[in-house]
Amino acid sequence: MLTPALAALAMALLLGLQPVTTDLYLPALPLLTVELHAPMSAAQLTMSLVLLAFGIGQLVMGPLSDRFGRKPVLLGGLGLHGAASIGCALAPSIDTLIACRAFQGLGLAASIVCARAMLRDLYEPRQGAHVMSWALSGLGVLALASPLLGGWLTAHLGWRAPLAAVAVIAVATWAIVAALVPETSAQRDAQALQPRSLARSLASVVSHPTFRAWTALSSLTYGGLFLLLAASSFVYIGVLGLTPWGYGMAMASSSFSYMAATFYCRRLLPRHGLAGTVKRGAVFTVAGGLGMAAMSLSDSPALPGVLLAHWLYNFGHGIHQPCGQAGTVGPFPRSAGVASALAGFFLAIVAFFVGLWLGQALNGTLRPMGMGLAFFALGTAGIALTLVQRHGEHFEAVPT
Structure with a gap:
């Protein structure tokens, strides 16, 4: 059985693989675009396609x-991610890099889904949000370190070095999970893969207003x-x-801001609950989005x-995300994997x-990033102040 501290550490590693996959190579993106003679649209596919596959x-x-438990799926997914990461580091062309990034996304899916499902296996939603905030503090450390390491490696060793570093981290994560993380699912759902049962579970999850509220918040933020x-x-470059x-x-400084927010989130949760916490987080989100637009x-x-x-x-975001990840799976103790998967799917889309x-929109100015961020900031705040306030604390267990 995982202690809360070990559970937070395990989930930090598993969830942290996502910023490692996306953030560590960001400083190399302009350089690899030039050296692989790739158009801007192809360079963006190395980011967006990994999320679609994810x-x-x-x-x-x-x-x-x-159906089979968290640990075997975790090990298989982490193995796929590691192999694809090696392929990325060795890619001779932008097309090969895009393909390997897609397989990275498939492997990454196991890490994120199982981490969220493990949270519901072990804890009720409010306690789960507290543990998740600790895990996301650890994720923040990885998110802070990733662009720093990526920038140093790119400057000194070229664009392939950050991609090789992702491969090393993926293999190390697989070894840690294999050695230290036990199975957390107390029971298997023998019908989880049967089409009729799966369709029933999916419909039950999607139709639940609490799931819709928290998934909308998580996706927009x-x-x-x-x-x-x-x-x-x-x-920036x-x-x-x-x-x-x-x-x-x-980028490291922005990750530090995110990490600080996860600590602040833990202070807010006991006093205000999940819904009240994200209401307060919306103030920062709107300020950031409108500030970037301004x-x-x-000139x-x-x-x-x-x-x-x-x-x-x-x-x-550091306030919204731990609450959103706990909230989406809260009503579904028996099908936390399905709920986690659906929430992640909408986020990735x-x-x-x-x-x-x-x-298509990047044009050598700040304007696409500024106006786009304002759009998502206002959307996130709108959901935090409406749907989450009406449905965000309804965690009665739903049979699926």
């Missing part, structure tokens, strides 16, 4: 984890975060003139102003379309 993969990994991830290297190392420092309207946007807006949005849009 989303589709969750629809498979979730039911598999309900992550849509803004992904916009920052996918556009920021081109903006191409528009604001930072070096890859300087860009890594900027900076984008300037000469100032780096400090852009960074401040980035920090504020990330701070709001939003991110995929953000990536497609950015491939």
Whole structure:
């Protein structure tokens, strides 16, 4: 049985594989675009397609984890992620890199789905949100370190080095899970993969208003975060003139803001509950989104102003995300894998379309990133103040 501390550590590693996969190579993105002679749209596919595969993969990994348990699905997915990461580091062309990134996304799906499902296996929603906030503090450390490491490796060893570092981290995570993480699912759902039973579970989850409220919140707040991830290297390096190392420092500072928010989230939860906590987080989200939009309207946007807006949005995200991840699976103790998979699927679909849009919209200015972030900030705040307040605390167990 996992203690809360070990559970938080395990989930930090599993959830942290996502920012490692997406953030560590960001400083290399402009350079690999040039060296592989790739158009902007293809470069964005290395970000957006991994999220699409990640989303589709969750629809498979979730039911598999309900049927066979969390640990075997975790080990299989982490193995696939590690192999694909090696392929990314060795990719001779942008097409090969895009294909390997898609397989990374499929493997990553097991890590995220099983981490969320393990949370519901072990804890009730409010306690789960507290443990998740600790896990996301650990994730914040990885998110903070990833662009710093990626910037240093890119500057000194070229664009393949950050991709090789992702492979090393993936293999290490597989070894840690194999050695330390026990099975957390107390019972298997023998019918989880039967089409009729699966359809019934999916319908039960999607129709639940609490699931819809928290999934909408998580998807919109992550849509803004992904916009920052996918556009920021081109903006900070191409528009604001930072070096890859300087860009890594900027991204690390925004990750520190996110990590600080997870600590603040833990202070808010006992007093205000999940719904009250995200209501307060919405203030930071809106300030960041509108601040970035205002900076984008300037003819000469100032780096400090852009960074401040980035920090504020990330701070709001650090409050919304632990609550959203606990809330989406809260009503479904028997089918947490399916609920986690569906929530992740919707989140990934939003991110995929953000990536497609950015491939066409990025124009050498701050404006696409600024206006896009304002859109997601207002959408997140709208959900936090309406649907989550009406349905966000309804955690009665639903039979599925």
